[in-house]
Amino acid sequence: xxxxxxxxAAVAGLAATGAQAQGYPTRPITMIVPFAAGGPTDxxxxxxxxxxxxxxxxxxxxxxxxxxxxxxxxTRAAQAQADGYTIMMGHMGTHGAAPALYPNLxxxxxxxxxxxxxxxxxxxxxxxKKDFPATDLKGFLDHMKANGEKVNMAHAGVGSVxxxxxxxxxxxxxxxxxxxxxxxxxxxxxxxxxxxxDFMTDQIVNVAPQIQGGNIKAFAIATRERSPVLPNVPTxxxxxxEGYEVSAWNAVFAPKGTPPDVVKKLSDxxxxxxxxxxxxxxxLELGGVIPTGAERTPEALQKLVESEVARWTPVLKAAxxxxx
Ligand code: MLT
Numbered sequence: 001x002x003x004x005x006x007x008x009a010a011v012a013g014l015a016a017t018g019a020q021a022q023g024y025p026t027r028p029i030t031m032i033v034p035f036a037a038g039g040p041t042d043x044x045x046x047x048x049x050x051x052x053x054x055x056x057x058x059x060x061x062x063x064x065x066x067x068x069x070x071x072x073x074x075t076r077a078a079q080a081q082a083d084g085y086t087i088m089m090g091h092m093g094t095h096g097a098a099p100a101l102y103p104n105l106x107x108x109x110x111x112x113x114x115x116x117x118x119x120x121x122x123x124x125x126x127x128x129k130k131d132f133p134a135t136d137l138k139g140f141l142d143h144m145k146a147n148g149e150k151v152n153m154a155h156a157g158v159g160s161v162x163x164x165x166x167x168x169x170x171x172x173x174x175x176x177x178x179x180x181x182x183x184x185x186x187x188x189x190x191x192x193x194x195x196x197x198d199f200m201t202d203q204i205v206n207v208a209p210q211i212q213g214g215n216i217k218a219f220a221i222a223t224r225e226r227s228p229v230l231p232n233v234p235t236x237x238x239x240x241x242e243g244y245e246v247s248a249w250n251a252v253f254a255p256k257g258t259p260p261d262v263v264k265k266l267s268d269x270x271x272x273x274x275x276x277x278x279x280x281x282x283x284l285e286l287g288g289v290i291p292t293g294a295e296r297t298p299e300a301l302q303k304l305v306e307s308e309v310a311r312w313t314p315v316l317k318a319a320x321x322x323x324x
Pocket of ligand 1: 039041070156163183203
């Protein structure tokens with residue numbers, strides 16, 4: 001008798017899931033952004049969810065949950081009901097660097113999520129306050145080496161993109177600036193523009209408008225080619241710095257166990273958003289990189305997360321980085 005009951009329950013469960021997915025979404029969806037409003041992760045989230053909301057017929061509401069380099073918000077999202085009504089914008093920090101920096105991380109980026117898809121690639125730019133006493137990367141590096149911890153570097157918390165790419169930068173140039181943590185590089189950029197913090201390595205979508213406006217300095221972009229939106233910013237290689245080429249990425253995840261039909265609806269809506277002219281225009285004008293078709297699938301994102309955890313762990317451990 002018990003076996004029949006269990007079988008019936010399983011069938012009922014599947015039916016309910018199917019029914020649930022069939023009508024999904026029937027109410028607004030929450031997207032947790034694990035950094036303060038106005039930073040790169042928040043900006044990318046708002047750009048891609050604009051068109052996604054229209055496709056899904058329900059508003060995707062952004063909830064900023066900052067702290068601990070993004071791991072606070074991602075932990076909350078990972079533990080949410082796996083029903084498709086809580087999703088998250090993660091990235092190379094929260095789903096790549098974090099395991100190396102948080103020995104007691106409450107989630108495993110490679111196991112505890114249902115990947116939805118890549119949203120944007122984000123080249124890293126080395127930026128400084130306008131009053132920084134250097135006019136090019138060589139002068140910046142000389143100043144860094146001569147002034148050590150008197151120079152302060154902004155970041156969005158241990159394990160964030162700005163922190164992990166900053167740790168990598170400091171290990172390549174053998175400098176030890178004082179690290180200043182913010183709840184996101186949106187607030188950090190405000191202090192950079194107020195000349196109250198010296199520099200940071202940040203995602204292009206956050207800093208491009210302020211570089212173009214002459215409100216902060218950009219010494220180099222850490223990609224092989226220059227960005228079309230920052231044609232006058234040399235690559236690190238052109239500026240004489242070998243060994244510092246790094247790009248980040250932002251991607252949409254749902255909690256593990258989210259029904260496959262729901263994952264597919266979210267993934268299809270994200271892919272459609274990335275083909276929408278307005279979405280593409282807004283991402284490209286900020287220097288974002290639009291993922292190719294093959295890069296957009298949930299399977300491709302799972303592989304990216306696995307490779308990024310494998311890539312960043314030795315880099316950060318070699319740099320002696322640990323969670324504060
Ligand atoms: C980071 O990892 O540095 C974050 O993306 C910054 C932010 O989005 O505020």
